[in-house]
Amino acid sequence: MTFSARGLRRTLAPDAVPGAHALHTRIVAKIVDAVGAMKGPAAAASLRASGLEALHTVLDPLDVGPLRDRVLDCLREDLLRFAARIGRTVLGWHDDFYIDDYLILRVNFPYAVARAADGAAENPGIGRLSPSVRAAAAARRVRDPRYDPRGYHRNHPPAAWAHGPHVDSWTGHSKDGINVWWAISDVPADAGMVLYPSVTPTDVACDPRSLYVRSGYALPPPAFVPLAAGELLVFDPELLHGTHLNVSAQTRVAVSLRLNERRPAFDPDCFYAREFWRRASDVVAGRSTVLHLKREEHLAARAPAPARPPAAAPTVTVAPGDDATAVALGPASLLAEGERFTAAMGDRRVLVLRTPSGVHAFDAACPHYGIDLSDGGAQGETLACPGCAVGFDVRTGGSASPCLTLTTYPVREADGTLYLDLVPVPC
Numbered sequence: 001m002t003f004s005a006r007g008l009r010r011t012l013a014p015d016a017v018p019g020a021h022a023l024h025t026r027i028v029a030k031i032v033d034a035v036g037a038m039k040g041p042a043a044a045a046s047l048r049a050s051g052l053e054a055l056h057t058v059l060d061p062l063d064v065g066p067l068r069d070r071v072l073d074c075l076r077e078d079l080l081r082f083a084a085r086i087g088r089t090v091l092g093w094h095d096d097f098y099i100d101d102y103l104i105l106r107v108n109f110p111y112a113v114a115r116a117a118d119g120a121a122e123n124p125g126i127g128r129l130s131p132s133v134r135a136a137a138a139a140r141r142v143r144d145p146r147y148d149p150r151g152y153h154r155n156h157p158p159a160a161w162a163h164g165p166h167v168d169s170w171t172g173h174s175k176d177g178i179n180v181w182w183a184i185s186d187v188p189a190d191a192g193m194v195l196y197p198s199v200t201p202t203d204v205a206c207d208p209r210s211l212y213v214r215s216g217y218a219l220p221p222p223a224f225v226p227l228a229a230g231e232l233l234v235f236d237p238e239l240l241h242g243t244h245l246n247v248s249a250q251t252r253v254a255v256s257l258r259l260n261e262r263r264p265a266f267d268p269d270c271f272y273a274r275e276f277w278r279r280a281s282d283v284v285a286g287r288s289t290v291l292h293l294k295r296e297e298h299l300a301a302r303a304p305a306p307a308r309p310p311a312a313a314p315t316v317t318v319a320p321g322d323d324a325t326a327v328a329l330g331p332a333s334l335l336a337e338g339e340r341f342t343a344a345m346g347d348r349r350v351l352v353l354r355t356p357s358g359v360h361a362f363d364a365a366c367p368h369y370g371i372d373l374s375d376g377g378a379q380g381e382t383l384a385c386p387g388c389a390v391g392f393d394v395r396t397g398g399s400a401s402p403c404l405t406l407t408t409y410p411v412r413e414a415d416g417t418l419y420l421d422l423v424p425v426p427c
């Protein structure tokens with residue numbers, strides 16, 4: 001079976017691609033060697049004993065960029081050859097095809113560590129181009145004044161950034177690529193990719209401020225993708241996907257590769273493009289030729305606007321009574337199980353949601369990037385942030401991260417009316 005068709009995704013065991021196991025072993029060894037060269041033999045020995053999941057105990061977030069340079073400079077051609085093998089043996093592409101020259105070594109420290117990183121430490125999702133084209137790429141760098149990732153991430157250091165839901169063509173990648181996301185360390189569900197397989201680009205719109213999905217689109221609960229070290233996720237990146245903020249206690253390490261069956265073309269609505277590509281035939285033959293596919297000469301047709309506009313959960317404006325400690329929200333029948341609304345009281349916005357256990361109320365903004373939780377998918381008693389995918393227990397406000405807790409408020413029902421107590425539940 002091939003999966004060049006759109007919309008598909010599949011997890012592969014390490015032995016599903018010839019040479020995967022050996023290359024995975026080399027990547028791990030190269031990372032350990034690089035740590036040894038940067039931090040000394042004791043750090044390398046510690047990592048060897050504890051696994052890459054302990055990388056944050058021997059490296060500072062500022063060291064991740066130099067680590068990336070060492071590993072990708074050394075393994076670049078091997079990784080590209082591996083991508084060529086995936087195209088041939090997994091995707092079943094018989095004609096020549098294209099491989100993105102931009103390789104990513106993703107190193108996501110636990111959030112509790114990354115949030116305290118120096119602002120100069122690299123974003124976990126940064127990649128590297130071949131040295132021969134880096135100057136050309138830098139000369140092509142452009143900026144859309146609307147794009148404000150620092151504002152979106154609410155001034156978190158880039159080392160603590162997590163990808164919100166997006167499709168890759170929104171972020172400058174080719175329109176019809178296939179992504180390979182390779183777990184180098186173990187990747188638990190609360191540190192890995194999240195997919196929204198039922199959502200396609202025709203359902204939602206891109207926010208030019210973040211290049212992630214615009215607020216106002218209700219998302220389903222995310223599908224998690226835990227992977228054992230060495231496993232690969234191969235997927236269509238035009239399905240909505242993102243990164244679960246790493247709220248685990250371990251570093252997760254992954255490698256990303258991208259292939260295109262045909263000549264890459266780019267979304268005309270994105271201000272930049274990943275323009276540097278290799279031909280599979282060149283890679284296999286050992287030729288280091290890098291093609292420069294200039295964005296303006298390789299634009300795809302503009303995608304139609306989503307069929308439906310964003311429609312945020314209803315907002316009910318309420319005014320506190322004289323004692324200012326409780327407000328009437330309206331008839332309890334207003335809210336069936338699974339339904340929600342936002343209660344707006346001046347500057348304060350509280351999300352009210354009925355789950356199987358009853359009606360719950362909590363701050364409508366995620367305590368992480370401040371994203372409006374009313375778009376998040378709920379399952380049972382858990383509401384997922386529509387940005388960082390962290391799940392909050394709506395009964396307690398708690399999440400897997402002690403750093404991220406929602407303020408909750410008591411809700412009571414009397415004579416068929418819902419009342420919100422404005423004094424938060426003590427933590």
Ligand SMILES: [Fe+2]
Pocket residue numbers: 166167168237241
């Ligand atoms: Fe992506």
